[in-house]
Amino acid sequence: MYYKMQLADKVRVPPHRLGEDLTRVLLDVLQDHLEGSIDKEIGIFIAITRVLKIGEGEIIPGDGAVYYDVDFEAVVLRLVIQEVLEGLVVETTSFGAFVSLGPIDAMLHVSQISDEYINYDEKNARLICQESKRFIGVGEPVRIRVVTLSLNEREPRDSKIGLTMRQSGLGTARWLEEDMLKEKEKEKEKEKEKGGERGSR
Helix, strand or coil: CEEEEEEEEEEEECHHHCCCCHHHHHHHHHHHHHCCCEECCCEEEEEEEEEEEEEEEEECCCCCCEEEEEEEEEEEECCCCCCEEEEEEEEEECCEEEEECCCCEEEEEHHHCCCCCEEEECCCCEEEECCCCCEEECCCEEEEEEEEEECCCCCHHHCEEEEECCCCCCEEHHHHHHHHHHHHHHHHHHHHHHHHHHHHC
């Protein structure tokens, strides 16, 4: 889930940026250093939106920079095991699909797509369920659940996030729409049956 947070940090303003608008420089430095990074306690930094408060500057002997205590506002993504999310399929392979969750991609393994056997259609970049012929392709929105989570602070690209859509209420937008129509049809059938029973009494 996405959160707007107020955080604090000590920010180094390099010597060549001294004399510029301090708020702008601090925002630039925070954005350069934090956006796209991961902190296991806080989450994945999406954006640093504004500087809220600037403390007194400190000079460290031997360093021409000035260090400021800064309160700032950030938007972060915090992933939790069993959380249901919406994502977009960005790549398909013979072993599954990569789903973009915004700042980071996660893996939807073929074994987590359906109970059916899955075929990979390389030409059309699609994963196809053998019996129902339902498929997943690049660019499709999906509703998935997080089942494994291993975030790497040093190398965010090496983070591993595992997804599933084998449970009820999960799948591509198309699949969910089809399931909803089937449910409505079942309800209509039940109503007809109830009506028939009343009429025969």
